[in-house]
Amino acid sequence: MYTLSDFDFDLPPELIAQTALADRTASRLLDVQGTGSDARLTDRHFSDLLECIRPGDLLVFNDTKVLKARFHGHKASGGKIEVLIERLTGPRTALAQIRASKSPVEGTTIRLADAFDVTIGPRIEPFFTLEFPDDCLTLIEQYGRLPLPPYIAHEADTNDETRYQTVYAANPGAVAAPTAGLHFDDPMLAKLDAAGVRRATLTLHVGAGTFQPVRTEKLDEHKMHTEWYDIPATLVSAVAATREAGGRVIAVGTTSMRALEAAARDAIRAGAPAGTLRAGSADTDIFITPGYSFNIVDRLITNFHLPKSTLLMLVSAFAGYDTIRAAYRHAIDARYRFFSYGDAMLLTRAPQTPDHA
Structure with a gap:
């Protein structure tokens, strides 16, 4: 069983991005293919994303908007x-x-x-x-004032008020941005549409608990804060159509991932088959750690996360613990920018295996 110490790593403080790049798509993208020691790590720019996804794939965005909280x-x-x-x-x-x-x-x-x-x-x-x-x-x-994350040293300014929101933010209610979405701009979204990539949205209002440290070595003793999410019927239809056509469901950010998997978990608990997604709204405190069986998401676009964080545990569950360790070592050596204003990675779901003993 994994413990908190398994998710620690040394990060040079200068790699914590303090400001956003002027061009959203100019950030770097670490394309992670395969798993474990066989994982292939390719350094790209985020503008190369179109080379990594196929027509018929579905990108799922979180359209929450950050409050001046x-x-x-x-x-x-x-x-x-x-x-x-x-x-x-x-x-x-x-x-x-x-x-x-x-x-x-x-x-x-x-x-x-x-x-x-x-x-x-x-x-x-x-x-x-x-x-x-x-x-x-x-x-x-x-x-109010925009609530920048605690690892960003400056007070929010007018540039942050634009750059710490996604270009598609629509539903006010979050106190932190769904940061994987910060890399998209309107021209890129138009290119995705033209290339035949599907798009759909959900809403998960990110709470301050996203920055809550895990304080216990035993992961199952950690209590997540709840967050509200909404899965619209249009998204359920888009996921079904994508599956039927052989496309892949790609979550843009861990918040989209959590909403999709929470809804699927609730459907299973209500007696539905695994992989079922139902429309509706609910609160979730889902805590995804290695050993979790994913139901909806095939690929994940995400930023680089804090040591010992629940988000690092989530991506380790999704792509594989050894894969993430290798990817983070590479990112540090290659001087990627970390956290909310940092660079991104594209992950593929690892084969589903139980947690190690």
């Missing part, structure tokens, strides 16, 4: 606080993380961005309920 503010006592909206729960309510010297008490108010007051509602561990005085999405977008 970070606020600075203060309590009535004057104590400073920092708020990160985690999830919208209603027109005027949200769940949030609050960082303060002393946790605020239910029923008290806090002032955000020196602009408006919110009331503290019931605690839903590890979050606080916030009650807004007006439509929370409007207030968040007007007064």
Whole structure:
């Protein structure tokens, strides 16, 4: 059984991308073919993606949009606080993380961005309920700040407000970007369409839990935060048509992967055959580690992930543990850029085998 230490690696800090490239498709792409010691690693540019996929393949994108979810503010006592909206729960309510010297008490108010007051509602561990005085999405977008990941050292600026969103972002609700999608621009999407590559979208609102560290050596003791996803009927039809035509389902990012596999897992639990995808919305805390049997996704476009992270465990489950170790060693030696603003890799699903003992 794998443990947390199996997913550690040394990353030179200068390889953590701090800014986005001016041209989205100018990032590098590590094309990983095969598995284990036989894996073939090819250095490409992301603009070469069309050479790696076929007409009739289906790209599945996550169309979530990142909220301006970070606020600075203060309590009535004057104590400073920092708020990160985690999830919208209603027109005027949200769940949030609050960082303060002393946790605020239910029923008290806090002032955000020196602009408006919110009331503290019931605690839903590890979050606080916030009650807004007006439509929370409007207030968040007007007064909030974009929540860049903790490993990016600068405060979000106007360039980040464009580049930390995908060009197809449509449904507000995420607090982190589905970063594999940041490499696509409108001309590339048009080329994919012209080449006969299918496209479909789902929505998974990425939560701050995507950056939550795993603190236990035993992976099965780690608890994932839940995230909301929606699988539209058009996507279900597109997956079925792709399968029937012999195409491959390619998830753009681990968030698309998690939504697809969570929906398939729920269908199996409801008595459907493996590989069934059903339309609908739900919350998921799916935690994919080596030994997981994939149901929907054949290939995965993804960025390079943090050591000891749940996302590194997911890609290791998908492409094979040894394959990912080899790919990451190559990426470090070849000076690829890591994490949200970094480069990408294209993975193929490994043969399904049980976790090693």
